[in-house]
Amino acid sequence: MSATLYMPIPAIIERIEDETPDIKTFTIRPVEPIPFAAGQFVELAVPGIGEAPFTPSSSPKISEYMEITIMRTGRVTDWLHTMKEGDEVGVRGPMGRAYPIEEFHDREILIVGGGCGVGPLRSLMLALLEDLQHYARIIVRYGARTPDSIVFKDAQMHGWGQGDALDVMLTVDEAAPGWNGHVGLITEILEEDYLDCHASDGIAVMCGPPVMMKFGTDKLLERGYHPKNIYLSMERNMSCGIGQCGHCRLGRYYICKDGPVFSYQEVQANPRLWDD
Amino acid sequence: MGPMGVKWTIRVSSSLDEVMASLAGERETYALQDLKNGHYQFAKSSTWQPGFHTLGDYRQTEPLKALFFPAREFIGKWKDPSSRKPMPERIVFGVKNCDLSSLAIFDQVFLQGVCPDPYYAEARAKTILVSSDCNSQLDVCFCPAVGEQPYATKGFDINVASTPLGYIIESGTEPGERLLQSAQQYLEPAHEELLNSLKTQRAERYRELVELSQAHGLEPGTDFRTAIETTFESGLWSDFAEDCVECGACNFICCTCHCFLLADGMDADGTAARTKLWDACLYSGFAATAGGGNPRPLRAERLRNRFDKKFSYFPQVMDRYACDGCGRCTEACIANIDIRDVLRRAVDECDALHAHSSDHRAN
Numbered sequence: 084m085s086a087t088l089y090m091p092i093p094a095i096i097e098r099i100e101d102e103t104p105d106i107k108t109f110t111i112r113p114v115e116p117i118p119f120a121a122g123q124f125v126e127l128a129v130p131g132i133g134e135a136p137f138t139p140s141s142s143p144k145i146s147e148y149m150e151i152t153i154m155r156t157g158r159v160t161d162w163l164h165t166m167k168e169g170d171e172v173g174v175r176g177p178m179g180r181a182y183p184i185e186e187f188h189d190r191e192i193l194i195v196g197g198g199c200g201v202g203p204l205r206s207l208m209l210a211l212l213e214d215l216q217h218y219a220r221i222i223v224r225y226g227a228r229t230p231d232s233i234v235f236k237d238a239q240m241h242g243w244g245q246g247d248a249l250d251v252m253l254t255v256d257e258a259a260p261g262w263n264g265h266v267g268l269i270t271e272i273l274e275e276d277y278l279d280c281h282a283s284d285g286i287a288v289m290c291g292p293p294v295m296m297k298f299g300t301d302k303l304l305e306r307g308y309h310p311k312n313i314y315l316s317m318e319r320n321m322s323c324g325i326g327q328c329g330h331c332r333l334g335r336y337y338i339c340k341d342g343p344v345f346s347y348q349e350v351q352a353n354p355r356l357w358d359d
Numbered sequence: 360m361g362p363m364g365v366k367w368t369i370r371v372s373s374s375l376d377e378v379m380a381s382l383a384g385e386r387e388t389y390a391l392q393d394l395k396n397g398h399y400q401f402a403k404s405s406t407w408q409p410g411f412h413t414l415g416d417y418r419q420t421e422p423l424k425a426l427f428f429p430a431r432e433f434i435g436k437w438k439d440p441s442s443r444k445p446m447p448e449r450i451v452f453g454v455k456n457c458d459l460s461s462l463a464i465f466d467q468v469f470l471q472g473v474c475p476d477p478y479y480a481e482a483r484a485k486t487i488l489v490s491s492d493c494n495s496q497l498d499v500c501f502c503p504a505v506g507e508q509p510y511a512t513k514g515f516d517i518n519v520a521s522t523p524l525g526y527i528i529e530s531g532t533e534p535g536e537r538l539l540q541s542a543q544q545y546l547e548p549a550h551e552e553l554l555n556s557l558k559t560q561r562a563e564r565y566r567e568l569v570e571l572s573q574a575h576g577l578e579p580g581t582d583f584r585t586a587i588e589t590t591f592e593s594g595l596w597s598d599f600a601e602d603c604v605e606c607g608a609c610n611f612i613c614c615t616c617h618c619f620l621l622a623d624g625m626d627a628d629g630t631a632a633r634t635k636l637w638d639a640c641l642y643s644g645f646a647a648t649a650g651g652g653n654p655r656p657l658r659a660e661r662l663r664n665r666f667d668k669k670f671s672y673f674p675q676v677m678d679r680y681a682c683d684g685c686g687r688c689t690e691a692c693i694a695n696i697d698i699r700d701v702l703r704r705a706v707d708e709c710d711a712l713h714a715h716s717s718d719h720r721a722n
Contacts, residue, residue, distance in 0.1 A: 088474055089434045089621055090633060130437040131631030133623045135649060157649030173437070293652075320648045322621055325474040328638070329618030330646060332668065335675045340473050354591065358654040 089323065091128045091173025097148060099168055102234045106199055107164060108140060108152045113174050116146035121184065121207040122316065122344040125176030126324050127151060127159075129166070134173070135159040136321040138203035138343070140235075143181075143210050152202035152234060178324040179343050182207055182288065182314060190286045191220040193278075193308075195299050197269055197291020201225055201234050203316050204290050215248065222280060223251040226269030226295065230255050230262040252277060269295055273302045282307035290316040297357040300347055310348035317342045317350065366549040367528045373545040375519075375526060376409035381542040382489065382517065383407040383450050389426060390452035391415035397497075399453070401426070407452065414453040414519060416495035418685055422614040423458035426451060427482045428465060430611070430637045434621070437631035443478070450487040456511045457502055457683035459490050461614035463514065464673070464681050468617045487534060490515035492561065496568055499686025501699055503569045504577035507683050510561050524556045525549070572684075576703035583680060586705040587670040589712060591663070595704050600659035602694040607639030609665070609688035609696075615681040618645075640664055666701065 098110035117125065121143045128134035135157070141150035155164040166172070184207075192211065196204045211218060227233040233253065254265040254272045265272055269291070272278060287303050289296055296315055303313055319331035319338045326340035334353040336342060350356055369378055379390070383406045390412035392402035399419040402412065426449075435443075462483075469479035493500075493509035502509060511518050516535030520527045527549050530536035539546065569579055590596075610616045620638040625631060638645060641661050647653045655661045673681040682698075689697045 088476060089635060090437075093438055128623065131623055131625050134621065154650075160649060318648065319654065320646060323619070326472045327468050327476065327617070328620070329640065329668075330638075332672065335672060355654060 112148040118146040119177035120181030122182040123177040128173035140202035140205040154199040195289040197295035200291030313347040367546040368549040379407040386450040414491040418455040432635040434633040454490040457685040492520040499689040501572040502684035504572040575699040586709040589709040596663040597659040608691040610639035612687040612691040
């Protein structure tokens with residue numbers, strides 16, 4: 084325990100897949116399995132360089148390896164993007180509170196993703212798809228900046244392998260040649276014209292950049308979703324991951340131990356909720 | 360009645376030095392050294408040193424936390440299974456109540472959380488805390504304002520109070536009691552007159568500190584939580600931030616600030632290694648996220664965050680302030696920001712707002 088409290092265990096990068104020009108999915112195999120639940124995160128370390136929090140994008144049913152979808156956006160992620168298959172990284176976790184998936188049973192679930200935020204949502208999707216019969220209906224609404232920046236293109240285009248069983252719609256802020264889908268902000272495809280939902284008792288799960296979550300939440304509330312049924316994946320610079328180092332405080336919570344998954348009801352009173 | 364609760368004094372044939380040396384035994388000893396410039400510091404030694412070590416009249420300059428939560432703690436090398444060498448048994452003399460009380464914050468953070476820190480746990484388990492009453496105060500002290508007092512009522516293994524009539528020594532834990540039992544040849548039960556003189560002395564000391572706090576506009580029992588929460592949008596934060604140079608001294612010197620950084624780098628031999636370092640929420644990068652985000656880009660927001668954490672967050676999660684009124688931040692601030700001025704302004708603005716809203720209701 085003391086070894087892994089602040090020190091990661093080794094993991095081998097087995098596979099690296101390009102998702103977009105600046106997003107890659109890394110498959111890592113830790114020296115011992117890391118069982119996690121969808122929504123929990125891990126600290127991924129480049130030895131001697133630094134560590135950063137990521138939520139796995141792979142199925143929580145698999146603990147021997149995990150996939151982590153990472154945008155190149157800072158010191159640690161720049162390093163990760165230079166790494167090769169077979170290289171070694173460190174991992175600590177899992178940390179934090181997962182999606183309360185058992186509370187989703189028999190409900191309609193709307194999954195709203197923005198940009199790289201669709202990583203954690205893919206993990207949730209894969210968990211839901213394992214027990215599809217438990218859920219009334221699954222809807223996916225995903226927004227990206229451009230067609231190029233859509234993550235998990237194949238999976239999403241084909242309804243996560245479920246064909247018509249899922250109601251999936253994508254939008255991009257800016258179109259590009261060859262794009263036949265919707266063009267506009269994510270909030271547009273949450274409007275009645277594009278989203279037929281049972282807002283009053285439905286579950287909504289959202290993950291994306293703060294500005295997208297802010298306007299997305301406003302739209303969902305306007306559509307009639309209850310604050311307690313809107314689940315957000317919050318993010319700060321979680322470092323220790325266990326509620327000690329103080330970096331990720333949001334009001335009375337530490338994102339790392341009390342989150343990263345919160346219902347909007349739990350955090351809505353915080354005046355700095357959407358600051359990034 | 361068991362021996363715990365008995366209050367002892369030192370026999371006429373004996374001395375404080377003898378008792379302290381007996382308690383220290385073979386333990387690694389930290390006791391106060393009078394620097395003769397108004398400051399005390401912890402002086403480490405292999406035992407109690409008469410003429411050099413003292414119990415001190417008020418708190419030392421550096422916070423007690425440093426003995427349990429070092430400013431720089433080596434965590435380990437990458438893939439190195441060797442464990443750290445065990446910490447020796449320790450004893451700390453002259454701990455004042457502000458510092459002693461602050462350990463409750465560290466216990467909450469490092470022992471009560473989702474994953475206890477074994478290094479902190481070891482340091483706590485292997486350290487005997489000998490507290491002593493304040494016999495004087497610094498100009499920056501304001502412990503009564505935050506619900507504390509200049510003598511320990513809990514959290515000590517042994518407490519030593521010094522009065523003109525003699526010492527009063529008591530244990531607060533089983534390990535403390537066992538140590539006192541081992542020093543019985545120097546001790547005898549304290550008589551009534553001595554105990555009464557201590558009561559009077561403590562009351563007098565407390566009253567002086569209340570007056571000092573009041574001179575800075577702070578009354579005991581003031582609701583700082585409401586004051587800080589109510590003034591979230593106030594201009595007071597940018598006013599004080601005009602002077603703040605965000606050096607982080609208030610964070611580091613604070614007896615309750617517990618934030619840290621896990622710093623990765625290469626060891627001298629080229630192995631990747633990790634070190635735990637004190638961090639400061641006044642630093643602009645403290646809450647910065649990858650991609651250039653920062654929830655508190657302004658210095659005023661970071662200054663406010665420090666007070667929010669101490670006077671709103673900790674009352675919510677622990678029902679106490681993360682401030683014991685030690686005044687170290689005031690002492691350390693090169694911009695002369697006095698925590699009492701910040702609190703008083705928040706309280707005044709909060710009172711003014713409430714008076715204003717009752718006026719409206721009255722109309």
